[in-house]
Amino acid sequence: MPNTNATNEQHxxxxxxxxxxxxxRELVWRLWSEPEHLVRWHGPEGCALSQCEQDFRAGGSxxxxxxxxxxxxxxxxxxxxxxxxxxxxxxTYTNESDGFETVVTMDLLEQxxxxxRMEFRQTPFISREExxxxxxxxxxxxxxxxxxxxLIADHDWSPWGRLRxxxxxxxxxxxxxxxxxxxxxxxx
Numbered sequence: 398m399p400n401t402n403a404t405n406e407q408h409x410x411x412x413x414x415x416x417x418x419x420x421x422r423e424l425v426w427r428l429w430s431e432p433e434h435l436v437r438w439h440g441p442e443g444c445a446l447s448q449c450e451q452d453f454r455a456g457g458s459x460x461x462x463x464x465x466x467x468x469x470x471x472x473x474x475x476x477x478x479x480x481x482x483x484x485x486x487x488x489t490y491t492n493e494s495d496g497f498e499t500v501v502t503m504d505l506l507e508q509x510x511x512x513x514r515m516e517f518r519q520t521p522f523i524s525r526e527e528x529x530x531x532x533x534x535x536x537x538x539x540x541x542x543x544x545x546x547x548l549i550a551d552h553d554w555s556p557w558g559r560l561r562x563x564x565x566x567x568x569x570x571x572x573x574x575x576x577x578x579x580x581x582x583x584x585x
Contacts, residue, residue: 403497403521410522412532416515416539420546422505424554425513426483428542429503433556435461438545441537444471455480459488490519497523499531515539 418425428434432449439446444463447470451459460474472493478500479487486503499519506514517535522528549555 407521407523410525410528411518411520412522412528412535414515414517414532414535414539416517416543417508418513418515418543418546420513420550421511422483422507422513424546424550425505425515427554428546429486430482431556434545437556438542439538440541441534442541448472451477453477453480495523497527 428438430453432451435451436446436449439449439461440463444465446461447464448460448462450461451457453459455477457477457480458474459477460472463471463473465471474491474493475489475498477486477488479485484505486501486505488501489498490501491498499521501517501519503518504516506516508514519528519531519535522531
């Protein structure tokens, strides 16, 4: 059962992410609404969805299991509070490991140049470390989403490519290479 008793300090912990995606708003929305797309981009680099279930409507529930290696299972779940196609999504988000419930609100704004601006907010958090960890995870996931959008934006918007569960090893290798490059640049 989710814990909804947050302190004032926990309510003050907010994660705001603003991104622009080079795709129409309808397509960006579809990547949230269809599990066939979610399993190809959702989750931080190095993790993949081994389970993805959702009843995509206000009052509907969702549940996902992110895995990084055999024996690792990070379960998240919640309920959709608002589903206003194609512009607004609001849902609860609970980590099974601690039972602490946060709320995600996402607005998709159509831009004059055909891109989509996403305003993403999640709050409250059990701690500053949890908020910062979610920030890293969501940003990594949105980076993967950007790459996935580049693959399908000029096609018929159907799910394309293999599931990320099959490519998690490649994710790890790419992340390690970027980390080594960043350390090298920092040392110069």
